Amino acid sequence: MNKKILAIGVAAALSVTAVGMMAGCGPTGSGEAETAMDIVAAVAREAGSGTRGAFDELVANAEGNTIDDALEGGALASVVSEESSTAAVITNVARSYGILGYASLGSYLENTDTVQAVNVNGVEATRENILSGDYELSRPFMLCYQNYDELSDLAKNLISFIESTEGQAIVGEDYINLPEVEDAAGEYTPYTGSETTLTITGSTSVEPLMQDLVAAFEAANPGNNFTVTITGSGSGAGIADAQEGRNDIGMSSRALTDEEKETLTEHQIATDGIAVIVKLGSELTNVTFDQLYNLYINGTPIVVGEED
Amino acid sequence: MEKTLSENKTPNTHGTKVKPSELFAKILFIVCACISIVAVFGIIGYILYGSIPAFREIGFFNFLFGTVWQPTYDQFGILPMLVNSLIVTLGAIIIGGTVGVFTAIFLAFWCPDKFHLKYKGKNKFLKKCVDLINKINLRTIFDQIIKVLAGIPSIVYGLFGLEILVSAFSGGSPIGGKGIMTCSIMLAIMILPTVTSLSKNALDAVPAQYYEGALALGNTKAQAVFRVVVPAARSGIISALILGVGRAVGEAMAVIWVSGNRALFPTGLFSFIRTLTTNIVMEMGYATNIHRSALIATGLVLLVLVLIITLSMNLVPKEFKGKRGNKVLHGDASAKPVFRKKGALPMVGAIFGMVCAGIVGAMLLLIILYILISGVGCLTADFLFGEASINEPTLGPALLATLELIGITLVIALPVGICAAIYLNEYAKKGSKIVKVIRTFIDTLSGVPSIVFGLFGNILFVTALGLRASVWAGAFTMVLVVLPTIIRSTEEALFAVPMPLREASYGLGASKVRTIFKIVLPSAFPGIATASILAIGRIIGESAALIFTMGTAFNFSGNPGSAGSSLAVLLYSCANEGFHMDQAYALAVILLALTLVLNLIVYFIQRSVKKKR
Known part of the structure; x- marks a missing residue:
């Protein structure tokens, strides 16, 4: 019995070294077909x-x-x-x-x-x-909020950044700009307001773009003392959060339904293929x-x- | 034992009057012990409350027995998913249960402590190697293997299942590979640690006389084990299996990768299926109104299923153990003795046990190799030490968020858990009805699936209390998740403190509360430390309960009022949109390493305690 165990041990040790040599990054490929x-x-x-x-x-x-x-x-x-x-x-x-x-x-x-x-x-x-x-x-990538006028200055400033030349360049890297926004894009004016937090939740498809945009937004405001939090929880959750005031801006990867538009404003920032x-x-x-x-x-x- | 002599008799050192501080302490302990009852009712209540709109609109029977799930067209029937959950769980318990129980039998009776290699050559280096190998304690290593298996986050199992199991089963065909068979095996692997370690505990608890007596009567070792010891440990083994069933029903994050996720009745071993848990995880993010409520109602069905399972565990009679064992012994003695030199069946069982143990070892090796091969190359300096940014996940913020999560959770859960354990072990009368009720609720709480905790935390902390997705909300949810672990391990630690220590303290005139705090708790400290580490392990590995309560943000401000990702959740969100797969694999390596480290800490604490005694 001890020999058997020894054999198992040796086999295990061999396979460890054998596979260990092939260590690399990322998943291993499956068989050729x-x-x-x-x-x-x-x-x-x-x-x-x-x-x-x-x-x-x-x-x-x-x-x-x-x-x-x-x-x-x-x-x-x-x-x-x-x-x-x-x-x-x-x-x-x-x-x-x-x-x-x-x-x-x-x-x-x-x-x-x-x-x-x-x-x-x-x-x-x-x-x-x-x-x-x-x-x-x-399909469109949307932001949604209850009312533009009631948005915090920080939220408005972020939207103005997204629609500036700099913001549109980031949108254009992986996604498709809205021509009318891109054509009208101009200089961005850094944030001077006093709010310090901004919460964005919603679509996991919009999330990566929003992360890139906010990273650049923070860089465009050196020495800023605000914090932006982005949570990818799905379009539905982002819309519901916006309706119930649990976020500042919601993200959606679909147009809002007529029912949702009764309480929310949608704001397209890009088109995604x-x-x-x-x-x-x-x-x-x-x-x-x-x-x-x-x-x-x-x-x-x-x-x-x-x-x- | 001597414990029964003076147990639970409050020393009468202060005459008949009870000091107010004593009374206050006792009340505090009782309240803490009852928190698990409140938690269970709270969870049931809130989930029920969230489900009511769905039941009202869809109708209870249409919901439970409807066969079509098409939320976009307002069709919400969960029968296919209910059936799938039950079949997959059955498969998991047949495979995982058998392998687990036989592995436990092998570990308890056949596993040699050490290698006994002999080397007669003269090469000094080889001789040293052989000596070193001989020093390895096999049993300990196997115990550790099982603990590591238990600590690997579900999501890592999911990646493993997709890339190894599904590929293996599909045999190169594009269709197939996912379905009942793969899910069952995946879950079997995941419940193995629970079933094995609890079965082993049950086998170890059978008095040695049973085994020795059986041998003395002329049984072979295999006969003694399978005809006497295993039947005597039957109730413990059944409890282990039931707990395994509970885990299999509640698992979500791993199943999603290997099931195909179609809400259909199964048509074969490899047709795409969806289970109750994955239904919630898949659609919760996108659901609004009635759809959301229907998903919460799915959670309710899941919760009821788990409640039935946990309660049925209480029906396994505890006294059954001894009686059954005696019967076997008496039966053997009174019947006409049949002498068989070799019982074929037990021997087959013994060999099967060895094979199963081999499978468990191989499985762990495979998973660890898979993680290392995929992830070690991804551990870049940028990821480990790079500055945090909102679009590039790095280790820093997740580590900070995880530490805060652990800190807040433990600050709340440890005192509550310890006080509850003090009540159960020091104050309550053994076998009293209150204790039984509290125990049942603690067991129930520990059986609640993570995803249901997530739903509850989302409804109560995130929405109703307005905490938004934040570390606070995550920590409050995790308190409920780890409370049963803390109570149970602390209770064990308190129980192990010898009674004479307490008696000596009473004898010197110390009050009960003073004795507990000055004598009992310090002696039980290593056990309590172990409890905290187990809790930390649970918090680090948890994902389903945190996604809907703590958020999935890459950056973290350090303020517990804001959203952040714990390590396991970061792994989930990195893998989610396919942008950061390298970081996901790197995180898998880090989580595996943390699991190993925590297990080693527990091992060394326990060893130092053993040495002291």
């Missing part, structure tokens, strides 16, 4: 997510029915899994060439080492194409709305190499 594999499975976001809402509303089949229409009384195909975060979508897509998913364009651009975007209806997901409307998968992504190296280059609809609703595989 065919890059021309058909797309047979898909990843969706959970109901209520801003990304999912925009995707379901926009993607329609040849007859003009959207995924939203199909879901009323129906359900997604059984080959579709739901994930609660962009990271989970990207990690899952990166597992196999047979899986397709969608994610915020900004998040995708940070993960081009594992996944790649495909053209949608023959159009590439670029800034120009989204602005011109040729690339059809996009939704990238359709597959594992890096896949030979799939283009998908049509009809193919996406059929994959997500009927589970019909997308055959790679047949696209036009």
